[in-house]
Each structure stands twice: as structure tokens, then as C-alpha cells.
Amino acid sequence: MQLSDSLNQLIEALRCQPGIGPKSAQRIAFHLLERDRKGGTQLGSALTKAMTAIGHCQTCRTFCEQPQCDICLSTKRQDSGTLCVVESPTDVLAIEQTGQYLGLYFVLMGHLSPIDGIGPKEIGLDVLEQKLSQGGINEVILATNPSVEGETTAYYIAQLCHKNNVGASRIAHGIPVGGELDLVDGRTLMHAFSGRRVVTQE
Amino acid sequence: MQLSDSLNQLIEALRCQPGIGPKSAQRIAFHLLERDRKGGTQLGSALTKAMTAIGHCQTCRTFCEQPQCDICLSTKRQDSGTLCVVESPTDVLAIEQTGQYLGLYFVLMGHLSPIDGIGPKEIGLDVLEQKLSQGGINEVILATNPSVEGETTAYYIAQLCHKNNVGASRIAHGIPVGGELDLVDGRTLMHAFSGRRVVTQE
Ligand SMILES: [Zn+2]
Ligand SMILES: [Zn+2]
Numbered sequence: 001m002q003l004s005d006s007l008n009q010l011i012e013a014l015r016c017q018p019g020i021g022p023k024s025a026q027r028i029a030f031h032l033l034e035r036d037r038k039g040g041t042q043l044g045s046a047l048t049k050a051m052t053a054i055g056h057c058q059t060c061r062t063f064c065e066q067p068q069c070d071i072c073l074s075t076k077r078q079d080s081g082t083l084c085v086v087e088s089p090t091d092v093l094a095i096e097q098t099g100q101y102l103g104l105y106f107v108l109m110g111h112l113s114p115i116d117g118i119g120p121k122e123i124g125l126d127v128l129e130q131k132l133s134q135g136g137i138n139e140v141i142l143a144t145n146p147s148v149e150g151e152t153t154a155y156y157i158a159q160l161c162h163k164n165n166v167g168a169s170r171i172a173h174g175i176p177v178g179g180e181l182d183l184v185d186g187r188t189l190m191h192a193f194s195g196r197r198v199v200t201q202e
Numbered sequence: 203m204q205l206s207d208s209l210n211q212l213i214e215a216l217r218c219q220p221g222i223g224p225k226s227a228q229r230i231a232f233h234l235l236e237r238d239r240k241g242g243t244q245l246g247s248a249l250t251k252a253m254t255a256i257g258h259c260q261t262c263r264t265f266c267e268q269p270q271c272d273i274c275l276s277t278k279r280q281d282s283g284t285l286c287v288v289e290s291p292t293d294v295l296a297i298e299q300t301g302q303y304l305g306l307y308f309v310l311m312g313h314l315s316p317i318d319g320i321g322p323k324e325i326g327l328d329v330l331e332q333k334l335s336q337g338g339i340n341e342v343i344l345a346t347n348p349s350v351e352g353e354t355t356a357y358y359i360a361q362l363c364h365k366n367n368v369g370a371s372r373i374a375h376g377i378p379v380g381g382e383l384d385l386v387d388g389r390t391l392m393h394a395f396s397g398r399r400v401v402t403q404e
Contacts, residue, residue, distance in 0.1 A: 009248045
């Protein structure tokens with residue numbers, strides 16, 4: 001049986017989703033066609049819309065449909081003088097879900113990885129340094145992942161902080177080494193925040 | 203953190219896929235936005251196209267973008283005089299993947315389920331009966347699932363066959379009771395075909 005072109009294309013396209021192999025993709029395609037065409041159509045529109053409408057906040061770089069996100073626009077958050085640096089928007093989401101951090105964020109959208117051509121500029125560190133030099137930030141919480149690249153990136157940013165006389169701390173306890181920040185539960189994440197240590201200047 | 207509307211809609215829409223819960227949907231959405239916008243856009247188009255372009259074959263009711271599918275149009279298949287009745291297009295796919303069945307199909311797109319208001323007409327048995335009465339079919343292979351509803355449906359169709367003097371057989375060996383036809387491997391499926399029994403007339 002030759003599947004129709006549109007069906008083959010759909011099965012192939014479904015595999016862009018992490019965790020969806022060829023067999024799962026086929027089952028999803030047939031499920032939607034047989035039992036949930038409305039859901040499939042809605043998903044098609046939602047994807048098309050999201051991929052074009054969702055950009056990045058000009059200030060913190062997280063996902064945003066406006067020039068600036070709600071967090072960056074909040075005067076309460078601005079007054080906190082605290083900036084948490086994370087690798088990805090999912091990390092912002094994980095921290096916000098604890099409801100206990102009330103400062104600003106800066107989202108790198110990655111980490112330093114010279115081997116892949118990802119230097120300071122690629123992860124927005126020029127924008128971050130400008131922000132640090134402008135004043136208003138007293139402490140930078142380095143919440144990059146506890147991987148080699150995450151640590152290297154945190155260390156690099158700590159240097160930027162020192163240069164601009166801004167305190168830098170690194171979240172510490174609770175996050176399993178090699179793990180991913182956004183997979184950690186809220187309580188562990190809050191332990192990591194309260195157990196943060198000042199990064200000493202060399 | 204309030205997620206943007208488009209992002210919330212995307213996460214919600216992703217859940218139309220079987221096996222995708224809220225956490226998986228969130229991870230998929232962020233993955234596509236962060237690392238594979240091209241894949242996300244292609245999936246959006248593929249879904250939109252598939253949900254409108256893919257209809258049903260007028261003859262066998264399987265998924266098809268033309269009025270009739272390739273199998274129904276094949277004179278070799280027509281000459282076989284054998285018609286295999288299955289519940290869903292995925293069953294056709296599973297049987298075709300064995301490469302050993304060379305007859306025609308009829309796809310019920312479900313099974314009899316009076317409690318859900320699914321009677322003979324809802325699963326196309328009026329179309330099937332018309333086909334049987336027209337001649338050209340010598341044997342109907344009843345390959346509905348080995349569930350209570352599948353057995354009931356097979357029995358009902360066997361009666362239609364008897365009425366029209368067409369032989370009816372039920373696939374038997376190898377398919378685990380309560381299992382699903384399209385999850386069985388090709389060899390087991392072929393055993394089930396060769397071990398089919400004639401359904402005796404009451
Ligand atoms: Zn922002
Ligand atoms: Zn057909």
C-alpha cells in the first residue's frame with residue numbers, strides 16, 4: 001500500500017517532535033485522520049501561528065509576542081535589582097512556577113560553545129554587559145545548567161559582573177550534575193536558589 | 203510567568219496527539235520554538251494540508267486523496283475475487299506491509315457498536331452489501347479486531363456474505379485476544395491469514 005503524499009508528508013513532519021519515532025508518527029497521523037480531524041486542524045493552525053508570532057523579548061530574550069515581556073515591564077521586578085541568567089525560556093518557566101523569585105531574567109538561548117561557533121555575542125552577552133553597565137542591577141544569579149558548558153558560561157558572566165561591580169552568585173544545591181534545570185521539581189529548585197554562593201573574584 | 207497566548211494555544215493543541223500529556227506538550231512546544239522552527243512550520247502546513255486533502259476511497263473507504271485508491275484501481279487486485287474487511291486504514295497498512303495479500307479491502311472505519319449509535323450504515327455495510335450483490339467477490343476475509351465488537355461485526359458481515367452466496371472466513375491464529383491488529387508483527391499476521399476458518403452458516 002502506497003500511502004498518499006499528504007499522509008507521508010504528515011508522518012515525516014510529525015517526527016520533528018522530540019521522542020516521536022516513525023511508528024509513533026504513523027499512529028498519531030492515523031489517529032488524527034480517523035478520530036480527531038478537528039484537533040489536527042487546530043494543531044496545524046496553532047503551529048503555523050506560534051512559529052511566526054512568537055519572537056523574543058528585546059530586554060530579556062525570552063519568548064514573547066510583544067516587544068517586551070510582562071516580567072521586564074513590571075516595575076516591581078525592575079526595582080528588585082536582581083537578574084537571573086538562564087539558558088532557556090523553559091528555565092524561566094520552571095523558576096516562575098515556584099512563585100518565589102521576584103526579580104528579572106536574562107535568557108541566553110543557549111550556552112557558550114566555541115566548538116559550535118557559539119561565542120559571547122551569539123548568546124547575547126553584549127546586550128547583558130550593556131545592561132550591567134547601565135546600573136540598577138545589584139546581583140546576578142547565575143542559573144545556567146550544571147553542565148561543563150553551563151559552568152563555563154556562568155564563570156564568563158561572573159567576570160562580566162565583576163568588571164561592572166555587580167555581585168554574582170551561582171545556584172548550587174539540589175540540581176543533579178549533568179541534569180537539566182527545567183526537569184527539576186520546584187522545591188529542589190528553591191533549595192538551589194537559597195543555597196547559592198558568591199562567585200569570588202580571581 | 204504568563205506564557206503568551208500563541209504558546210498556550212500551541213501547548214494545548216499538541217495534546218490532541220495520543221500519548222502526549224501536558225508536560226510533553228510543553229517540552230515539544232519549547233523545543234520547536236528554540237531549536238526547530240522550520241520543522242514546526244512544516245508540521246503546521248503538513249497537518250493543515252492532510253486534514254483537508256485526505257478523504258476516503260469511494261470503493262473501499264480507506265484514506266485516499268483521489269476518488270479511488272491505488273488498490274481498488276488495480277485490475278490484478280480486482281481479479282483476485284478476494285475482499286478483506288478491516289476496521290481501520292492502519293490495518294490495511296499492516297497487512298500490506300507483509301506483501302503477501304494481493305486482494306481487495308473494505309475498511310469499516312470502526313465496528314458495530316449499537317450503544318454508541320454505530321449501526322451497519324455508519325460502518326458502510328450498505329455499500330459493502332451492494333458490492334457483494336454485484337458479483338466478482340468469491341471470498342470475504344473477516345479481519346476485524348479480536349474484540350467483542352470486532353467479533354460481532356465479523357459475524358454480522360458473514361451473514362451478509364451468506365445471503366449473497368459469497369464465502370466468508372475469519373482470520374484466527376496468532377492475534378492475541380483483546381489486542382489490536384495493527385500492533386501485530388507481519389509473520390503473526392500471515393499466520394492469522396493462513397489459519398482462517400470458513401464461517402459456517404446457521
Ligand atoms: Zn523580557
Ligand atoms: Zn480503495
